[in-house]
Amino acid sequence: MRRSVIRTLLASAAICAAVALAGCNPSDLPTNGRAMAPLSDQMLKLIADKDMDKGSPILIRVFKDESELEVWKQTRDGQFALLKTYPICKWSGDLGPKKKEGDRQAPEGFYAITPGLMNPNSNYYLAFNTGFPNAYDRSHGYTGSELMVHGDCSSRGCYAMTDEQIQEIYALARESFFAGQKAFEFDAFPFRMTALNMAKHRNNPNFAFWKMLKEGYDDFEATKQPPQVAVCEQRYLFDQVDKDGKPLDPRNPRGKCPAYHLDPQIADAVLDYRRAEQVKMANYVAEDVALAPPHVGDGGMNPVFANKLGVQQGYDSGGQVVQMAQAPGWLPHVPNPPGTTIPRAQAQPQEIEQPVAVAAAPAPQAVPLPEQPPRETTRVAATPVRLRGTNTEFAARPRVTTAEPREVAKALARPQRRETAEATAPKKADSDIRAAYATPAAGGSLLEGAQPTVPVGSFASRWSGVQ
Numbered sequence: 001m002r003r004s005v006i007r008t009l010l011a012s013a014a015i016c017a018a019v020a021l022a023g024c025n026p027s028d029l030p031t032n033g034r035a036m037a038p039l040s041d042q043m044l045k046l047i048a049d050k051d052m053d054k055g056s057p058i059l060i061r062v063f064k065d066e067s068e069l070e071v072w073k074q075t076r077d078g079q080f081a082l083l084k085t086y087p088i089c090k091w092s093g094d095l096g097p098k099k100k101e102g103d104r105q106a107p108e109g110f111y112a113i114t115p116g117l118m119n120p121n122s123n124y125y126l127a128f129n130t131g132f133p134n135a136y137d138r139s140h141g142y143t144g145s146e147l148m149v150h151g152d153c154s155s156r157g158c159y160a161m162t163d164e165q166i167q168e169i170y171a172l173a174r175e176s177f178f179a180g181q182k183a184f185e186f187d188a189f190p191f192r193m194t195a196l197n198m199a200k201h202r203n204n205p206n207f208a209f210w211k212m213l214k215e216g217y218d219d220f221e222a223t224k225q226p227p228q229v230a231v232c233e234q235r236y237l238f239d240q241v242d243k244d245g246k247p248l249d250p251r252n253p254r255g256k257c258p259a260y261h262l263d264p265q266i267a268d269a270v271l272d273y274r275r276a277e278q279v280k281m282a283n284y285v286a287e288d289v290a291l292a293p294p295h296v297g298d299g300g301m302n303p304v305f306a307n308k309l310g311v312q313q314g315y316d317s318g319g320q321v322v323q324m325a326q327a328p329g330w331l332p333h334v335p336n337p338p339g340t341t342i343p344r345a346q347a348q349p350q351e352i353e354q355p356v357a358v359a360a361a362p363a364p365q366a367v368p369l370p371e372q373p374p375r376e377t378t379r380v381a382a383t384p385v386r387l388r389g390t391n392t393e394f395a396a397r398p399r400v401t402t403a404e405p406r407e408v409a410k411a412l413a414r415p416q417r418r419e420t421a422e423a424t425a426p427k428k429a430d431s432d433i434r435a436a437y438a439t440p441a442a443g444g445s446l447l448e449g450a451q452p453t454v455p456v457g458s459f460a461s462r463w464s465g466v467q
Contacts, residue, residue, distance in 0.1 A: 035120030039171050043084075050083060051075045055179025058172055059226050060113075062088065062149075062159055064095055064106065065191035065295075067302035069149070069159065071172055079224040086169070087302030089153035090160040094295050095190040096206040098132060101143045104157050104298065107132040108190055108209075110216055110229045110236065112183040118173065125151030125163040126170045130186055135231040139253035149186075155299060159188075185226045193217040195280035200292040202285060212236050215274070222273035223266050232257040239263045239270065 039047075039054065047054055052073045059072040059080055067088040072080045093105035111131040119127040127150035133142050144157065151163040161169065176184060190206070191197050193214045201207060216238040219227040227238040230248035232255055240248050240260040248260055262270060301309075 032120055034126060034167060035118075035170065035174070037167055037171055039168070039175065043168060043172075046083065047073070050081055051077070052081070052083065053179075055175045055181075057181045057184065058083075058176045059185045059187070059220075060149075060169070061187045061189065062091075063189050063192055064091055064108075064300060065197075067091065067300045069161070069169070071169060073172070080220075080226070081224070083172075086161060086165050087304040088159055088300075089162050089165075089305050090155040090299060090301050092155040092157055092299035094299075095201075095204070097142070097209060098137075098144050098147070098157065099140075099142045101145070103144075105144075106155070106157055106159055106188070106299070107137070107144070107147055108188045108213065109134060109136060110213075110227075111186040111188070112229075113173070113186050114183045115177050118170070118177075119148070119150075120170075122148070122150055123152075124148070124154075124160070124166075126166045127151070128170070128173065130159075130188070135253040136234070136236055139231060139234045153305075185229075187216070187220075189213060189217065195277045196284055196289070197292075199281050199284035199289050203291055214277070218274050218277055219266070219270050222269045225266070228263070239266060 044054065050073070052075050056074040056076075057080075058074075061070045061072070062068070063070075069086045069088055071083045071086070073083040075081050091106045093103065096105065097109065098105035098107045107130055109132075111134050113128055113131060117129040117131055119129065127148040130147045130149065132144055132147045137144075148158045149161065149166070149169070150158055151161055151166040153160050153162055173184060190210060191201070193210065198207075198210065198214060201210065204210070212235060216227045216229065216236060219225075219238050228240070228247045230237045230240060231253035232248065234254060237248060237257065237260065239262055241263050242248060242258055242260055245264075248258065261267075
């Protein structure tokens with residue numbers, strides 16, 4: 001009896017030690033089934049093929065302009081390698097950092113994600129908090145809260161994925177925490193910070209901030225190791241150590257930076273990479289590489305998803321024609337908005353003739369008319385008119401102009417023609433990369449005319465109204 005009690009106590013102590021090692025409290029542990037969904041066989045095979053372990057540490061990077069999220073994972077030789085790239089379904093705001101609550105900006109910077117920031121009970125399927133504001137953000141007085149990476153494909157200051165994507169990303173983070181990783185790094189960038197992209201954005205008001213972020217970006221590219229991040233004098237420092245060779249204390253973001261220098265273990269590789277990037281950028285600027293066009297609209301969406309949405313023509317602040325995706329609830333632009341002189345083509349009204357109900361009684365015979373010399377006639381078929389944002393379709397029957405009375409009688413006697421649903425049915429979209437877009441199998445149990453059932457947080461359910 002005493003021996004069994006000792007075994008129970010030892011087991012409890014081991015569990016508590018594992019929880020402490022993972023850096024989480026009991027309240028931080030997953031509480032529902034979706035948060036404990038296992039990794040798929042395909043993902044486990046991908047991990048094995050890349051010489052990684054299921055529980056090895058991870059690092060996540062996001063790029064706004066490209067609308068992509070990358071998951072990096074440590075290989076068995078200690079280096080980090082790219083595991084998988086996910087298309088971002090929606091992010092909001094513009095390129096640049098988040099500064100105040102309600103500005104719809106998705107954050108940019110370097111953040112540490114602990115188990116306590118994982119949210120298994122999210123209203124957006126699953127989520128993890130980005131940790132905004134971090135020490136750098138707070139030192140500048142930036143405000144905001146609850147900025148997440150989540151599912152449901154809808155964003156107000158967050159990075160939104162599909163439910164299937166966030167479930168896999170969440171599971172990868174969970175396995176790393178359970179294996180001992182205390183926190184994983186989440187790096188948010190405006191774009192892939194290559195020398196060319198930096199040169200293209202050299203006139204952006206955020207360039208100084210981005211140039212600072214590029215130091216951390218370059219360190220990771222040079223070493224394939226997450227950079228050691230510290231904040232002092234209201235700026236980021238990467239891979240810096242003090243006079244004793246210890247990483248800088250990141251807890252005094254407003255304080256004066258102590259004497260520091262680059263970690264000697266990686267100094268050569270990092271400095272060589274940084275110099276090479278600086279030379280490339282100087283050459284691009286000297287060649288007067290074209291500036292990147294200004295960002296238009298609210299946020300962005302990866303082309304994998306954007307290509308499934310309808311687009312409408314609009315104008316940017318400079319009067320240039322742009323194509324914009326139709327967001328839910330948008331009304332079509334008026335032909336000539338107030339305050340603009342840009343000419344726009346006026347839609348020509350189409351005459352829609354209503355079908356005429358005819359009694360079942362025999363129609364009277366037409367009185368013979370005297371023969372007249374033949375005249376050239378022209379038949380004009382009316383174009384069907386469609387109302388944007390609805391499923392209503394009108395089919396106008398042919399109109400006859402400058403016709404003989406006999407021709408008019410014949411036209412009235414002919415049965416009315418209507419467009420069939422099959423003739424105007426939209427083409428099926430190409431097969432998608434995610435299971436959320438799989439079409440129902442032929443011969444399914446759906447009634448004729450019924451809408452297919454889709455997951456609540458899938459791209460199709462969130463954006464079907466504008467496809």
